[in-house]
Amino acid sequence: MFEFDVLGPLRASRDGVPVPLGAAMLRRLLAALLCTPGRPVAVAALIEALWGSTPPRSAHKTLQIYVLRLRRALGERDRVVHCAGGYAVTVLPPELDVLRFRELTAAGRAAGRTADLAKAGMLFERALGLWRGPAYADVGDVAMVADEARRLEEERLLTCEELAVVDLARGRHAELVTGLTEMAELHPYRERLHACLMLALSRAGRQAEALRVYQRTRTVLGEELGVEPGRLLRRVHEAILRDEATGPFAGEILGPETACADERAAYLEARSTVEETTGGTAGDDAGGDAEGDAEGDAEGDAEGRADAAWIGEGWIGNGRTGNGRTGEGRTGPATTVPCQLPPDITDFAGHRDTAESLRLWLTSADGHTAATPIVTLYGGAGTGKTTLAVHVAHRLRETFTDGLLYIDLRGTRPRPVDPAEALARFLIALGVDARAVPDEAEERGTLLRTVLADRRVLVVLDDAAGEEQVRPLLPGGAGCAVLVTSRRGVAGLSARSVRVGPLDPACAAELLGRIAGPVRVAARPTVAAEIVRLCGHLPLAIRIAGAKLALREHWRLDHLADRLRAERRRLDELALGDLSVRAGLAADYDSLGETTRRALRMLGLLDVPSFAAWMLAAALDVTVREAETYAELLVDAQLLSCEGSDGNGRFRYRLPELARLYARERAELEETAGERDRAVTRVLGALLALAETADSGLPEQRASVIRGAAPAGTPTPPPPGPWSVIRRPGSTASGRRFWWGWRRPAGSVWSRRPGNCRPARPATTPSAATTETGRPRTSWRCGRAHWAATSGARRC
Secondary structure, eight states, rough: EEEESSSSSSSSEEEEEEEOOOOOHHHHHHHHHSSTTOOOHHHHHHHHHHHTTOTTTTTTHHHHHHHHHHHHHHTTTEEEEEEETTTEEEOOGBBBBBHHHHHHHHHHHHHHHHHHHHHHHHHHHHHHHHHOOOOOTSSSSSSSHHHHHHHHHHHHOOOOOOOOHHHTTTHHHHHHHHHHHHHHOOOTTOHHHHHHHHHHHHHHOHHHHHHHHHHHHHHHHHIIIIIOOOOOHHHHHHHHHHTOOSSSTHHHHHHHHHHHHHHHHHHHHHHHHHHHHTTTOOOBTTTTOOGGGGHHHHHHHHHHHHHHHHHHHOOOOOOOOOOOOOSSSSSOOOOOOBBOOOOOOOOOOOOOHHHHHHHHHHHHHOOOOOOEEEEEEEEOOOHHHHHHHHHHHHHTTTTTTTTEEEEOOOOSSSOOOOOHHHHHHHHHTTTTGGGGSSSSSHHHHHHHHHHHOOOOOOOEEEEOOHHHHHGGGGOOTOOEEEEESSSOOOOOSSOEEEEEEOHHHHHHHHHHHHOOOOHHHHHHHHHHHHHHHHHTTTTTHHHHHHHHHHHOOOOOOHHHHHHHHHHHHHHSSSEEETTEEHHHHHHHHTSOOOHHHHHHHHHHHHHOOOEEEHHHHHHHHHHHHHHHHHHHHHHHSSSEEEEEEOOTTTEEOOOOHHHHHHHHHHHHHHHHHHHHHHHHHHHHHHHHHHHHHHHHOOOSOOOOOOOOOOOEEOOOOOSSSSSOOEOOOTOOOOOOOEEEEEETTTTEEEEEEEEOOOOOOOOSSOOOOOTTTSSSSSHHHHHHHHHHHHHHHOOO
16 A cells, blocks of 8 residues: 655655655655645646746656656556646545544544543544654745645644643643643744643643733734734633633633533533523423423524524534424434535625625525525636635625535536535535435435425535536525526526626736735736736636735736736746646636537637637638537637627627637647648638728728738629628639628627638738838738728728
């Protein structure tokens, strides 16, 4: 069995025998891959990990060589696999010490929740015993690895605190003092750690020293950070002053996982006494009379609210069953209050109006309808749909008091989550015993709707593939609400649909400032505006750019702008850690059919701000109707946007800048040079023929004769209607059909005409002759063609 150890110097072994990794580059590569075990790391991120900000021109090829060498060193080709977006290392939890560490800490917390403190302490000690020194100690010079090492160090410190909490609960106060003192000196800003030390000293009879710890911590926080100690540290200090270090505040410092059963029982007893005094009861007993059910249920709700207050002091759950009863003999799933949302972000910017509208729509149930409010957010990769959904969901926590369910449905991944699996996760989170979860998906859906029937729960379904994946997961009552995110619009759900697009320039600059530093961005507003423009105003791209500036303080904004201006490297620059703009575009690209993918590749070659379907038809050599079909499929995939229609009712489309760069990449990789040249030739030939038509239709010749070997054509009398045909002298019916059109300035009409022409040679090939001014004819000809086309449009 393989073993990979990163909690200390990097090492790999097989069946106990060390695996020689040799060159430093192989160690860097393996460390970068192990930062996200089982998940792909973008090629751009691996290149940055190996060579930093100055990779060689042959970086992609050299990376492939290093991957091959790493596979040989490990002796298993499938250990490092190539997948969409990059490379991944395949490891099982027992094979990587980080995964074992996390499993042990999770098991320790679970034991703490059941008040099995001895087992919790043993598990935390085993987890910490896996550490041999700082994580990735010998490859910390790689930025990506250094970030992961900092995250792991934070996890280690948190586990140390949790172990201290468990030992405090077990009464091992004196034994903790030495270790906690050393850790507190190394980490002067960790208030929970200092609170544990103060509590240990106080319970060991050393109150004066505990008070000195507080004064020292307060001084450090005030002088170095300009803040006062937090609520937790202040409460511990006050309790020591009052000689109440074992008071009810201990539940908070011990945390929800390790609160001792004695304190819980004491609290319940005290609350029961208060209720008896006021004429209330502690709730309906499971074996109570039937006539007291209604009253017991109501009092059970009051009990739940009282327990919720205690939850604020550190308790989790109230032990109530789904029907409001307590004790044994429960008849339904336990009423837990799940909150599965990912963390909200502190630098949220933009989409504020949308966020407020979402809040109103999701809470719009007025009692006059039994329908569940459903809102779907759709938009392209990197537009911030998930961030917006999570931000709004966190703001609704007080409204949906019975829980916030969240699941990533992985709709843009090769293997989306099966609805039956998602239903099982939700049911278990809501308190249903795993053994009671039905086998059939339909029965699971029925049970979910039953469990949620009388609850206020918000369900967030992230990255949905479509309505067939979402529909089985919907609750049935008006008390719940559903927020769905998807790349494509989710139809057929009677839902409000909201398209999430790029940020406006002001919000984009604000987001960059929040991440990179407001002073830094405010000092160079013009450069900042250019950076967010080069990022396409996409939140993901801006977040990556801002994170690079924040991590590399020596970078000036001008330096990053220079790097982003290089179109062929821009997508490489917009990748950091597991964030990558290219990866999101690749997922959308892979979801398309082969012909639609080719349509996107052809559009990447044209480099036009907007276009009509005739131009795509020329590039693909198909009819306009076929080209419109492909364009609409790209709109559905959020890779194109429709700008409206022209005077003839035909749509015009825009290809976002970053999508165009990715499309050009794919064209250069998947299309031969000849195919690319022929596609551009067909489009330019149609444009030049269009210019001749426009010029010949003027009452007087406003442009010089367009010379050169490009298809200049002789127009034939146009048939009735908005379409006419141009044939080059000597052309036959076998000539290729082109569709073209031009656009006048704002407020003008459009004209489109198909034509049949066969270029004598590529229109992009410069002519050997020059104009009277000495300029090459090609550039002059194209410029005059554009002038003639726009001039001719004035008559249309």
